[in-house]
Amino acid sequence: MTQGANHFSLERGLNAWREEIDAPVASFFSSCVHCGLCAQACPFFVETGDPKYTPIHKLEPMRLLWEQEYTVWGKLKKLIKDRIDAKLGRESKPLITDEMLEEWEPLLYDSCTMCGRCSMVCPVGNDIHYMIRKAREGMVASGHSPEGLLAASVRAVNTGSPMGLQWKTLEVQIKHVETATGLEVPIDKQGADFLVLLSSMEIINFPEYLEAITKIFDHADVSWTLSKTCFEATNAGIQIGSKDIAATLVQRVVDAAEELQVKNVISPECGHAYTAIRWEGPNAIKRAYPFKVYHIIEVLDQLRTDGRIKTEGKEMDRLSMHDPCNLARKSGVVQQQRSLMDLVAGDFVDLQEHGELQWCCGAGGGVSSNERAEPLKLAAFKRKKAQIEEVEPERMVTMCATCRTQLEEGLEEFNMDIPVVGLTEMIADHLVEKEKAEQS
């Protein structure tokens, strides 16, 4: 992004970093010995071989600020440098410049999905993705965030959807679902147990999802509703790294949930929407929610445990599964999707590294909204492709619209004939008819 808008400035960026630097960050920077093992955990490095994509290197500007301002040694060095400069009558060189941040912008956005795999591998224990998320705050405030993401954020704030999608479009889909299923899609139902959120990408690319939950919730007698004022679960503010935008978007969900007095909010088959609402949201608005937040997979697995989902028949082709980073590694939902797979899959094989050590699809963390990152996104996918080739499934199953789109596009790019399906739909396809279920 260019330096046009005057509310962005280097100083604001540095101030944002000063706000973000906390005890964990200081302990991480103090501990890095430049071993480079994080590179081996990053799909962007592994598939390009370019050392500049080493995760910890992406944080170098923020590290410089930390060293100079938060360590005794750094303060001392600055003092000496300033003295020397004053003696020689020359101006002190700034530590961090706009040029530097411009150089780092693609490193912090185009080549990082904040998947957190490096954080699981670092021998000294650095949670690198925790720092990348923080570093992005300074990038936005200094005016160095990608056009694509910025446009998505503006659309999300202005229209409620990062893709500019409006209720009218969703309404058409709801009608389709109602016609196809003969069931009602509840809208603005006061006091429902669950408020269901969707993602624009899902509404556009995977309308099957809404139909699937309509069927499943009818089958399991779940009281649920959509909200006309807020149906979007995704949060562009968290992807780009702006707490203000994040808070605005989260507040809409909270307002809708409070207005309808629901007990629970369900995040759709979308990874970042879940981490955004579940983990970051309360901190963005600085208060705990009066409701609980679940990913749809958690809800389905709970229904399964309670015996409220009855299925018949199984998929007999060889299936494997992609764990969305946001759901598995970053939110602790690992077993639930496997228990659900057991219900409906006759021949399931896990990818070798899965769950908390899965490899990212390459599209998360805003990379898919950032057109400039397109070639890197495809490069990073090659790691996933290699994983898929190891187990040779006939189809892949996942539970995130962004991952699913990336898998579909990536597999097509490499001429691999492996369809990708959403787990929720697959469950819906195997439901026992309601009357039959009631008889048994």
Next chain:
Amino acid sequence: MTSMDFLLFIKGPMFSIAVAIFALGILVRLFEILALGRAHNYAAARGNEIIPGLKTIYRRFNPDPGTFKRSTFDVLVGTLWHVGFVVVLLLFIPHIELIQSTIGIGWPGLPNPVVDAVTAITLLGLVAVLIHRFRQPVKRFLSTREDYLIWLVTFLPVLTGYLAYHRLINPYPLALGLHILSAEVFLIVLPFTKLSHIFTAFVARYYNGAIFGRKGIQS
């Protein structure tokens, strides 16, 4: 100044200065980290923080199979020389005697020939990781002057210890003096460089485990 004067200075005032800088430096370092604190977390926790935090401290000694496969040299040689360094530092009988006379706690040591062999392995390990740092593209890219400096500061006490033990530097008081001096440099440099990871890595690992643990994942 004779070599004996040199040794007496290094063992006496210089040792006190080094220990003081080290102790104070590390306290300041830990303080400047911990004092930053953490913002209150309003999100409902899925899991505990403390137990996963402590587990991660241990677990990062033991990398996952994928990392081991992709970074076999780093894991093997890195572990080898770290363990060697600690064994030599803490289980060589004269070192234990020094620690006992400084802080009053002692423990049994290893026979000298064993420590000698471990020292030789540690030296080879350190040379190997230096070569690796020069040659492996990511390491070479990341490395700064500080990385090479701390390598040297780590290597010298081991090397001078080995040379002194085998009487390869003469006279002996000079050899011992150089060894103790290099250890003092290590202590003085430690709090202000990445060598502080000796302490802060445990803090970092704890935070890592706690952050993930809260979300229900053991990192």
